[in-house]
Amino acid sequence: MSPTSARASTVAAVAVLDLPAAARSDTAAGALAAAPPPLAAEAITVRYGRRTAVEAVSLTLSEGTVYALLGRNGAGKSSLVRCLLGQQRAAAGRALLFGRDAWRHRAALMAQVGVVPEQPDAPPRATARQLARFCRPLYPHWDGGAFEGRLRRFGVPADLPFGRLSKGQQGHVALALALAARPRLLILDDPTLGLDAVARRAFFEELIGDLADRGTTVLLATHDLAAVERIADRAGILAGGRLVLDEEVEGLKQRFRRIWVAHAAAAPATALDAFAPLAVQETVTGDWGVETIVTAYDDERFRAFQSSAAGAGARVASLTLEEIFIALTGAGADRAGAPDAGGSR
Amino acid sequence: MRGLTAVLRHEIAERRLLLLASLVLGLLPLAAPLMAAGAAAGPELRDTAALVLAVTLSGLSALLLGASVLGADLASRRLAFFFSRPLAGAAVWAGKLGAATICAWAAGLLVLTPALLIDAAAGGDEGSFLRGSLLLWPWLLVWLCAVALTVLIAHHAGVVLRTRSAWLVLDLAGAVTVAAIVLWTLRRLQYWGALPDPLPVAPLVAAVSAALGVALLAASAAQVIDGRADPVRGHRTLSLTFAGLGLAGALAFAALAQRWIAIGPLDLDRWSFAAVAPGQTWIALAGPAPGPREYGASFLLEVGSRRSVHVRFARGADDTLPLAFSADGRRAVWVEHQGGQGTSPPVLVSLALDRAGAMPVRTPIVESAPPAKLVLSPRGTRIATASGRQVAVYELDSGRLLAAHTFGDSQRWPATVVFRDEDHLRLLVSREPAPGMGALAVYDLDLASRRLAGLTTLPCSWRRRLSPDAERVACHGVHHEAVAVFDLAGR
Numbered sequence: 001m002s003p004t005s006a007r008a009s010t011v012a013a014v015a016v017l018d019l020p021a022a023a024r025s026d027t028a029a030g031a032l033a034a035a036p037p038p039l040a041a042e043a044i045t046v047r048y049g050r051r052t053a054v055e056a057v058s059l060t061l062s063e064g065t066v067y068a069l070l071g072r073n074g075a076g077k078s079s080l081v082r083c084l085l086g087q088q089r090a091a092a093g094r095a096l097l098f099g100r101d102a103w104r105h106r107a108a109l110m111a112q113v114g115v116v117p118e119q120p121d122a123p124p125r126a127t128a129r130q131l132a133r134f135c136r137p138l139y140p141h142w143d144g145g146a147f148e149g150r151l152r153r154f155g156v157p158a159d160l161p162f163g164r165l166s167k168g169q170q171g172h173v174a175l176a177l178a179l180a181a182r183p184r185l186l187i188l189d190d191p192t193l194g195l196d197a198v199a200r201r202a203f204f205e206e207l208i209g210d211l212a213d214r215g216t217t218v219l220l221a222t223h224d225l226a227a228v229e230r231i232a233d234r235a236g237i238l239a240g241g242r243l244v245l246d247e248e249v250e251g252l253k254q255r256f257r258r259i260w261v262a263h264a265a266a267a268p269a270t271a272l273d274a275f276a277p278l279a280v281q282e283t284v285t286g287d288w289g290v291e292t293i294v295t296a297y298d299d300e301r302f303r304a305f306q307s308s309a310a311g312a313g314a315r316v317a318s319l320t321l322e323e324i325f326i327a328l329t330g331a332g333a334d335r336a337g338a339p340d341a342g343g344s345r
Numbered sequence: 346m347r348g349l350t351a352v353l354r355h356e357i358a359e360r361r362l363l364l365l366a367s368l369v370l371g372l373l374p375l376a377a378p379l380m381a382a383g384a385a386a387g388p389e390l391r392d393t394a395a396l397v398l399a400v401t402l403s404g405l406s407a408l409l410l411g412a413s414v415l416g417a418d419l420a421s422r423r424l425a426f427f428f429s430r431p432l433a434g435a436a437v438w439a440g441k442l443g444a445a446t447i448c449a450w451a452a453g454l455l456v457l458t459p460a461l462l463i464d465a466a467a468g469g470d471e472g473s474f475l476r477g478s479l480l481l482w483p484w485l486l487v488w489l490c491a492v493a494l495t496v497l498i499a500h501h502a503g504v505v506l507r508t509r510s511a512w513l514v515l516d517l518a519g520a521v522t523v524a525a526i527v528l529w530t531l532r533r534l535q536y537w538g539a540l541p542d543p544l545p546v547a548p549l550v551a552a553v554s555a556a557l558g559v560a561l562l563a564a565s566a567a568q569v570i571d572g573r574a575d576p577v578r579g580h581r582t583l584s585l586t587f588a589g590l591g592l593a594g595a596l597a598f599a600a601l602a603q604r605w606i607a608i609g610p611l612d613l614d615r616w617s618f619a620a621v622a623p624g625q626t627w628i629a630l631a632g633p634a635p636g637p638r639e640y641g642a643s644f645l646l647e648v649g650s651r652r653s654v655h656v657r658f659a660r661g662a663d664d665t666l667p668l669a670f671s672a673d674g675r676r677a678v679w680v681e682h683q684g685g686q687g688t689s690p691p692v693l694v695s696l697a698l699d700r701a702g703a704m705p706v707r708t709p710i711v712e713s714a715p716p717a718k719l720v721l722s723p724r725g726t727r728i729a730t731a732s733g734r735q736v737a738v739y740e741l742d743s744g745r746l747l748a749a750h751t752f753g754d755s756q757r758w759p760a761t762v763v764f765r766d767e768d769h770l771r772l773l774v775s776r777e778p779a780p781g782m783g784a785l786a787v788y789d790l791d792l793a794s795r796r797l798a799g800l801t802t803l804p805c806s807w808r809r810r811l812s813p814d815a816e817r818v819a820c821h822g823v824h825h826e827a828v829a830v831f832d833l834a835g836r
Contacts (some may be wrong), residue, residue: 055425082574085429086573087425087428087575088578106573107431111431117425121424121429123359124420124423134351134354137347137350137351138351169722172630175833265575
């Protein structure tokens with residue numbers, strides 16, 4: 001896919017999502033104003049022996065939010081997701097789904113939750129059709145037609161054992177099962193891990209379609225940042241088990257910027273001092289000048305910076321979610337110390 | 346219930362190939378009669394082959410299904426599929442283990458089906474062996490329970506071995522501790538005569554299997570319901586529940602055993618034996634006690650203080666309780682088995698009745714079988730044992746044999762022995778010189794010289810009694826209705 005077509009696809013996806021998002025906001029402001037949030041984590045801590053995998057993570061998802069939970073391998077995403085699903089008991093804190101404790105009321109709550117796991121976990125000898133037959137009596141709003149329709153759209157044979165399907169097909173079956181239950185909350189744990197680009201795209205297209213239709217609340221733990229950027233309202237970054245960032249994606253992209261200053265304009269040291277009001281996250285210095293990623297960008301501050309001697313000729317560019325993620329959790333962040341959402345270096 | 350049904354149906358459907366294969370395997374025994382030498386043995390051979398195949402297949406199925414139905418899913422994280430659904434943990438547990446058990450049962454029954462159908466079609470007596478075997482309800486029940494227990498054991502082992510977490514140490518330590526407590530308690534109960542020695546195998550296996558089954562069932566339920574899809578937490582819950590229940594059960598058994606053992610003489614259901622010591626301060630009591638069937642307890646009770654000593658009177662020949670008090674009432678001697686009642690060698694045990702707080706002391710005197718009679722010398726320093734045709738006299742404290750004599754074949758009953766003093770004994774030995782003719786030979790035994798001297802022979806047939814000074818004998822004469830008294834001093 002060319003960059004142009006990719007951008008067009010992104011714009012189209014955002015356009016599709018815009019209308020239901022607005023509708024969802026109206027609904028939320030009305031009858032459901034007092035309803036408990038679909039998902040809330042209250043200072044969840046997970047330990048494996050002496051190792052702390054998740055440390056006091058708190059977050060709340062309001063109705064209709066699409067939340068991207070990002071983090072490097074071993075950051076604690078899957079442990080957090082298992083706690084949220086009531087499959088694993090937190091060492092401290094608790095997970096609430098629709099206001100009820102996920103550990104205590106797991107069975108009842110799962111009727112409203114669709115789950116797509118990191119590793120497809122359906123019984124390998126069962127076919128997709130048999131899996132649907134198994135799930136049908138368990139869910140009050142099971143939509144068998146939608147399940148069959150999705151399998152057709154994905155091109156997954158309904159009568160082949162799950163264990164003999166490709167990884168992509170297994171992921172598609174898992175999504176079809178999750179969506180056929182017409183859940184109010186969808187929790188996806190790195191669902192596209194190991195999927196090829198086509199399968200990944202089909203997966204997200206289907207997800208976007210469902211979001212557009214029903215306004216489901218989604219928690220999506222993933223490494224697939226490009227795809228997430230298209231659909232997520234909010235993003236959280238887990239690093240070393242701590243939630244180091246939890247913010248609206250648009251706001252995040254607004255305040256994270258890359259700024260270049262040529263050497264000719266000022267000495268590097270002088271330029272770095274001048275960057276301070278913009279809160280520097282990462283700096284690269286070369287013969288050509290200084291490149292920084294700032295975390296407190298706004299137009300007024302940037303104009304003030306440009307008007308200074310050190311910032312003359314400075315140029316600014318937006319960052320993708322992936323670039324922001326790398327800036328916060330990558331090698332640069334490691335060197336700089338623990339990532340900080342409002343980073344000032 | 347809807348969840349349980351869904352899981353059960355799904356799990357059985359997943360194993361439909363096993364059921365189909367069982368039905369096909371059931372055709373194999375039909376070929377067995379072809380190998381039989383005679384036509385008459387054919388049906389029996391077929392039925393035997395079907396039974397053996399059914400038991401083997403159901404056992405193997407129970408082993409494999411039990412080890413994999415939950416353990417494999419847990420280890421591969423596939424159990425999360427079920428916990429991501431609106432399914433109660435109990436439904437997942439019961440559905441999966443229930444399906445494994447049903448499939449193992451069904452595999453066995455399906456193997457039998459062709460042979461049973463042939464039997465039914467043949468009618469008459471043919472095939473009665475298989476039908477008869479299936480109608481033996483106790484064995485059918487044993488088979489069903491054994492299959493279910495195998496599923497549970499295999500599940501436990503499967504989880505433990507697949508998870509291989511540090512909780513394995515608790516599994517091993519728990520198993521060893523529980524086994525040690527149970528064995529120790531069983532030995533104690535045997536020691537005090539509450540359980541027979543050797544233990545009866547069938548009831549013991551049934552009891553252990555039932556206890557094991559309950560503990561495994563509870564542990565597996567806790568593992569799935571509380572551990573959910575988390576293998577380490579699951580293993581921890583499984584181990585803690587199993588070890589906890591095992592330990593609680595073993596301790597409860599030990600406590601119950603202690604309650605049975607630590608009874609007093611007044612707890613006896615009734616007194617089947619009582620003997621009063623000279624001076625009438627001590628009583629020996631024995632009788633059935635609360636506890637296991639046929640459990641009997643024995644006591645020495647000091648009447649004044651109500652102090653009692655729980656003893657283990659060994660039964661002698663003719664179901665007698667060999668017990669002797671010294672003439673001064675200061676010492677009691679009886680026979681106990683060294684270990685379990687009835688199997689270990691009997692030893693003479695002595696208790697100083699005149700010393701407060703004294704406990705029974707084993708003497709060095711060990712006999713090959715409990716003697717029928719024990720007689721203490723007047724000062725309680727020597728003891729005579731009469732058993733069968735043999736009389737022996739020992740020094741009580743050292744266990745030194747002072748004299749022993751075996752009487753001839755014509756002796757009918759164990760000798761009656763009376764100490765005339767510490768060194769001299771008088772013995773009455775029944776004889777039957779001719780059929781229907783009774784006689785009572787009287788001997789004097791001198792311990793210093795070890796000389797046994799015949800004194801006289803009296804025309805007594807049965808029931809004789811020697812006076813305390815051993816000078817007179819009362820007995821039934823040749824004619825049973827008459828009682829004669831003989832003065833041995835005057836002869």
